[in-house]
Amino acid sequence: xxxxxxxxxxxxxxxxxxxxxxxxxxxxxHTSALxxxxxxxWRDMNHRSLPGLKGEGILLMDEDSGxxxxxxxxxxxxxxxxxxxxxxxxxxxxxxxxxxxxxxGSEVQLRTTGESSAGLRQGQELRLRDLAAAMxxxxxxxxxxxAARYIARLDSGHSMSPEESEAYFAGLMNARAKxxxxxxxxxVNPHGLHDVxxxxxxxxxxxxxxxxxxxxxxxxxxxxxxxxxxLSNISFSNxxxxxxxxxxxxxxxxxxxxxxxxxxxxxxLVASASRNGRNLISVVLHSTxxxxxxxxxxxxxxxxxx
Numbered sequence: 529x530x531x532x533x534x535x536x537x538x539x540x541x542x543x544x545x546x547x548x549x550x551x552x553x554x555x556x557x558h559t560s561a562l563x564x565x566x567x568x569x570w571r572d573m574n575h576r577s578l579p580g581l582k583g584e585g586i587l588l589m590d591e592d593s594g595x596x597x598x599x600x601x602x603x604x605x606x607x608x609x610x611x612x613x614x615x616x617x618x619x620x621x622x623x624x625x626x627x628x629x630x631x632x633g634s635e636v637q638l639r640t641t642g643e644s645s646a647g648l649r650q651g652q653e654l655r656l657r658d659l660a661a662a663m664x665x666x667x668x669x670x671x672x673x674x675a676a677r678y679i680a681r682l683d684s685g686h687s688m689s690p691e692e693s694e695a696y697f698a699g700l701m702n703a704r705a706k707x708x709x710x711x712x713x714x715x716v717n718p719h720g721l722h723d724v725x726x727x728x729x730x731x732x733x734x735x736x737x738x739x740x741x742x743x744x745x746x747x748x749x750x751x752x753x754x755x756x757x758x759l760s761n762i763s764f765s766n767x768x769x770x771x772x773x774x775x776x777x778x779x780x781x782x783x784x785x786x787x788x789x790x791x792x793x794x795x796x797l798v799a800s801a802s803r804n805g806r807n808l809i810s811v812v813l814h815s816t817x818x819x820x821x822x823x824x825x826x827x828x829x830x831x832x833x834x
Contacts, residue, residue, distance in 0.1 A: 582819025609788030
């Protein structure tokens with residue numbers, strides 16, 4: 529039924545555009561106005577087909593083509609919370625080597641009460657791949673700080689304090705985001721703890737996630753339910769309930785990506801799933817504790833039925 533509606537609207541649009549171009553000297557102006565109207569009608573039809581979504585910023589993307597399949601307030605500035613770590617991990621994997629040996633430093637002392645942690649200890653040694661897992665699965669802010677300090681030193685060629693490292697790394701984040709086409713976002717830290725100047729959009733987060741999923745190490749890590757760091761003999765469990773087999777919110781085909789929460793950001797999830805050769809990415813920002821999982825499942829299920 530949905531596909532028939534899409535075909536009908538697309539066909540109608542093509543016919544009307546041709547008539548306008550042939551019969552009007554102001555074809556471009558009228559065409560632009562018509563496209564705006566049709567896009568709005570398409571969004572309205574989408575919204576009616578997915579009632580009850582709780583998220584404030586929502587987007588569904590075809591990962592392979594980059595096409596937007598559904599969106600609500602996808603360009604609104606919102607706080608991304610720990611979905612920030614998608615970009616942090618991407619930068620770390622791009623600039624470092626998965627086998628690099630990293631020693632956890634004094635940056636772990638910046639930990640604040642109640643924040644998410646992977647339980648890293650100063651002096652502990654981890655491979656870069658395992659540090660990425662500590663950041664992406666249990667959402668360790670400590671791992672994100674260690675990653676930022678390591679990459680800041682690697683990129684700049686000299687050591688910095690934890691605070692200087694975060695500022696330097698934030699500059700790398702913003703530059704990479706712009707390269708990817710995430711034009712609205714602005715990052716000030718590698719972990720996503722609240723800052724009024726740290727924000728993104730559902731559209732930008734989808735763009736960043738799509739780029740991250742092109743990295744095989746990243747794609748493998750976010751699909752893991754658990755990851756064992758052999759060197760330090762510790763394991764990290766994934767907080768993404770969509771991939772937890774047998775769980776209440778398990779979604780068949782789910783294979784990523786990253787959760788997030790702060791009081792100001794609400795519950796956030798950038799999710800991915802693959803079925804029958806199709807790959808989708810959904811983004812839900814500022815939802816509820818239950819709604820973030822239901823929103824994401826609705827979006828992905830909708831996408832696979834198109």
